[in-house]
Amino acid sequence: MNKIAVVILNWNGVKLLEQFLPSVVQFSPEAIIYVADNASTDSSIAYVKEHFPTVRIVVNDGNYGYAQGYNDALQYIDADIYALVNSDIEVTENWLQPILDTFVKEPKTAIIQPKILDFKSKAYFEYAGAAGGFIDKYGYPFCRGRIFDTIEKDNNQYDDNCELFWASGACFFIRSTVYKELKGFDEGFFAHQEEIDLCWRAINLGHTIKYNSQAVVYHVGGATLQQGNPRKTFLNFRNSLLMLTKNLPKEGFYGILFARLVLDGIAGVQFLTQGKFKHTWAIVKAHFSFYSLFYKYYKTRINFQTQEYYIVKSIVFLYYVKRIRVFKDIFNNNQINNP
Structure with missing residues (x-):
């Protein structure tokens, strides 16, 4: 070859x-x-x-x-x-x-x-x-x-x-x-x-x-779908949920998935307050699409998912609450798996 x-x-x-x-x-x-x-x-x-x-x-x-x-x-x-x-x-x-x-x-x-x-x-x-x-x-x-x-x-x-x-x-x-x-x-x-x-x-x-x-x-970036395109928002939110369904470890699976759905809802409200109605609607459509596909993707799960897939519990918390904006500061502030 x-x-x-x-x-x-x-x-x-x-x-x-x-x-x-x-x-x-x-x-x-x-x-x-x-x-x-x-x-x-x-x-x-x-x-x-x-x-x-x-x-x-x-x-x-x-x-x-x-x-x-x-x-x-x-x-x-x-x-x-x-x-x-x-x-x-x-x-x-x-x-x-x-x-x-x-x-x-x-x-x-x-x-x-x-x-x-x-x-x-x-x-x-x-x-x-x-x-x-x-x-x-x-x-x-x-x-x-x-x-x-x-x-x-x-x-x-x-x-x-x-x-x-x-x-x-x-x-x-x-x-x-x-x-x-x-x-x-x-x-x-x-x-x-x-x-x-x-x-x-x-x-x-x-x-x-x-x-x-x-x-x-x-x-260049965004040559296919620009960052502000609602279609991009739909695909990112839906596909992330499908990915979690396929790959999350068994332990805590439903709790993590439910928390993610809630966090997505908060993101949708944030879009609303910014006047980005099409993006809020894109998240709603992403969730309904995910619900319709959940069982199909759940069946693809394997029995040996890695338990150590993340280095921080919540990047949302670190970024928006603790105001950590630079990757190296996650380590400098001792935030690995301890937000």
């Missing part, structure tokens, strides 16, 4: 391909590059064929979002390592070699994330991944370098290569054997939080997830 395949999922993104595909081709001599196209109706495929004839194209028969889009395309790609890269990512010189070195030296490492900085403000981390992800007891995700809407400047404070709970889907490296073992992403998610779910399932099976600061990419 080929050592590494860089796979860019695309849907009607010819402008993004024009802007970012050149850097991927220039700085990825170790890889075979693929564009996995979700049935685009623009000139994406024609552009790639004309300007980058060495880039291979896999065409899906519909726009199935991130999860099924990758699942369908990767069936036709042989590689030891899949590098799943958003179409709005600018890569840098030598971005692949540190990742490959880690996979070679650490056979237990199954998934790796690079340092993800903001393309629009390159001195800062980017929202979707930053320096690697964690979740709290109630399933709220946060990153080293980004807690909720507080984004840190990159001052090399996260230049270690540490273990993570989840790696960002914006630039996501995974061993193909592990991807197949996990049966890929959960296609019911469509988009958003499917990478966290996959990482949690990988950890439940004993695999390790790492961050590698020596590999650096720049991400």
Whole structure:
């Protein structure tokens, strides 16, 4: 098999391909590059064929979002390592070699994330991944370098290569054997939080997830759904609940799930007070969609979920009550599992 395949999922993104595909081709001599196209109706495929004839194209028969889009395309790609890269990512010189070195030296490492900085403000981390992800007891995700809407400047404070709970889907490296073992992403998610779910399932099976600061990419973010889009709110809230249903340990399962539903309700009220009525309605729809899917997802649970999946009990409490806004301050204030 080929050592590494860089796979860019695309849907009607010819402008993004024009802007970012050149850097991927220039700085990825170790890889075979693929564009996995979700049935685009623009000139994406024609552009790639004309300007980058060495880039291979896999065409899906519909726009199935991130999860099924990758699942369908990767069936036709042989590689030891899949590098799943958003179409709005600018890569840098030598971005692949540190990742490959880690996979070679650490056979237990199954998934790796690079340092993800903001393309629009390159001195800062980017929202979707930053320096690697964690979740709290109630399933709220946060990153080293980004807690909720507080984004840190990159001052090399996260230049270690540490273990993570989840790696960002914006630039996501995974061993193909592990991807197949996990049966890929959960296609019911469509988009958003499917990478966290996959990482949690990988950890439940004993695999390790790492961050590698020596590999650096720049991400535009929000190129598919902007942060303020109610559809994004719906998917994030619904998918997080489905992920908890699948992966929470048996002990305290219903209590944690109920607490999360209450916290979501508080978030909905907060949206109301801000005049964001569509987002409140999106949370309501997310909950009803979750109720309709609960039994289906409950049946997918396994019997050996990890008990130690979170490093803080409530990131909401730390952020909004204790006013801790920087990841390192969680440790500096001795807040690990003790909010």
